[in-house]
Amino acid sequence: MKKILVTGGAGFIGSNFIHYILDKYSNYNVVNLDLLTYAGNLENLSDIENNKNYKFVKGDIANRELVYKLFENEKFDIVVNFAAESNVDKSVINPGIFIQTNVVGTQVLLDAVNKYKVDRFHQVSTDEVYGDLPIEKTDLFFTENTPINPSSPYSASKASADMIAQSYFRTYNTPLTISRCSNNYGPYQFPEKLIPLMILNAIDDKELPVYGKGINVRDWLHVKDHCSAIDAIIHHGKIGEVYNVGGNSEKTNIDVVKIILKELDKPESLIKFVKDRPGHDLRYAIDSSKIQKELGWTVKYMFEKGIKETIDWYVDNYK
Numbered sequence: 207m208k209k210i211l212v213t214g215g216a217g218f219i220g221s222n223f224i225h226y227i228l229d230k231y232s233n234y235n236v237v238n239l240d241l242l243t244y245a246g247n248l249e250n251l252s253d254i255e256n257n258k259n260y261k262f263v264k265g266d267i268a269n270r271e272l273v274y275k276l277f278e279n280e281k282f283d284i285v286v287n288f289a290a291e292s293n294v295d296k297s298v299i300n301p302g303i304f305i306q307t308n309v310v311g312t313q314v315l316l317d318a319v320n321k322y323k324v325d326r327f328h329q330v331s332t333d334e335v336y337g338d339l340p341i342e343k344t345d346l347f348f349t350e351n352t353p354i355n356p357s358s359p360y361s362a363s364k365a366s367a368d369m370i371a372q373s374y375f376r377t378y379n380t381p382l383t384i385s386r387c388s389n390n391y392g393p394y395q396f397p398e399k400l401i402p403l404m405i406l407n408a409i410d411d412k413e414l415p416v417y418g419k420g421i422n423v424r425d426w427l428h429v430k431d432h433c434s435a436i437d438a439i440i441h442h443g444k445i446g447e448v449y450n451v452g453g454n455s456e457k458t459n460i461d462v463v464k465i466i467l468k469e470l471d472k473p474e475s476l477i478k479f480v481k482d483r484p485g486h487d488l489r490y491a492i493d494s495s496k497i498q499k500e501l502g503w504t505v506k507y508m509f510e511k512g513i514k515e516t517i518d519w520y521v522d523n524y525k
């Protein structure tokens with residue numbers, strides 16, 4: 207048996223990852239440490255709440271006492287850190303909680319990993335640490351060697367956590383890896399992010415607020431592809447390394463919104479162009495060739511298929 211701590215497991219990506227691990231590995235015990243902030247929802251895990259290989263603990267990764275006690279009692283083999291404040295718009299209004307959870311919380315986990323000699327720590331990070339790329343230069347991509355250049359308080363907090371993790375690897379030989387993913391979509395995403403918000407507004411015939419002119423580009427990664435990438439990294443990734451994980455599906459925001467409206471048979475007149483996000487990143491585009499070559503990981507979901515399934519999921523789980 208192996209014991210894995212998943213932090214932020216009641217959130218969107220964390221809950222998908224817990225499902226993925228329990229489905230794939232019958233010899234894994236999963237402990238889910240989650241503070242249950244507004245974005246965490248235990249209903250995401252209601253189908254496995256009685257699984258004998260799963261346990262939920264409510265708590266904050268930045269609470270050193272609680273974290274140390276948990277590590278002492280559970281003796282984890284692997285720790286995967288999904289816990290984070292992740293909403294860029296909220297970070298513009300209230301940056302403090304982003305520093306507390308994303309930076310201090312990660313540092314507490316890293317200290318616990320060292321103190322209790324955990325075999326492996328994985329930090330789930332974001333392509334936003336690289337800043338952005340010009341929209342028109344479609345031949346430019348972020349690689350793992352692209353300098354860190356974050357734009358928002360959110361991305362700056364994630365970049366800080368990555369750098370602290372890298373310093374722990376260099377200074378203490380902490381056995382860790384980092385992944386930087388592009389925009390995730392799929393079931394269980396909290397409807398504050400572009401895709402679920404637009405799906406639910408369209409179902410309700412409400413306006414779809416598109417920032418600026420809707421020309422910003424994001425690379426859409428299905429959450430299940432993200433889970434398989436993290437699985438590959440925690441089991442086969444090289445300690446101390448960063449791996450980019452992209453979806454190979456670049457789209458402008460307006461195109462995404464129009465695809466959703468078309469799938470739901472709703473009129474484009476629901477689109478409302480609104481004030482742009484301050485400091486809005488133009489384009490994220492990620493080169494995932496390292497994880498493909500070194501770990502044999504590939505994207506399985508093309509956007510056209512993934513978005514249809516995601517829309518169906520929100521229609522079925524509307525309530």
Ligand SMILES: Cc1cn([C@H]2C[C@H](O)[C@@H](COP(=O)(O)OP(=O)(O)O[C@H]3O[C@H](CO)[C@@H](O)[C@H](O)[C@H]3O)O2)c(=O)[nH]c1=O
Nearest residue numbers: 292293294332334387388389398399400415416417422459
């Ligand atoms: C919520 C919302 C968003 N947008 C735009 C802003 C962005 O260009 C794009 C996607 O916005 P969001 O869904 O907020 O995601 P974005 O800012 O790209 O960041 C996401 O993707 C990142 C990975 O790239 C993650 O690290 C972040 O945690 C995650 O929130 O859609 C709109 O035009 N209207 C909206 O109402």
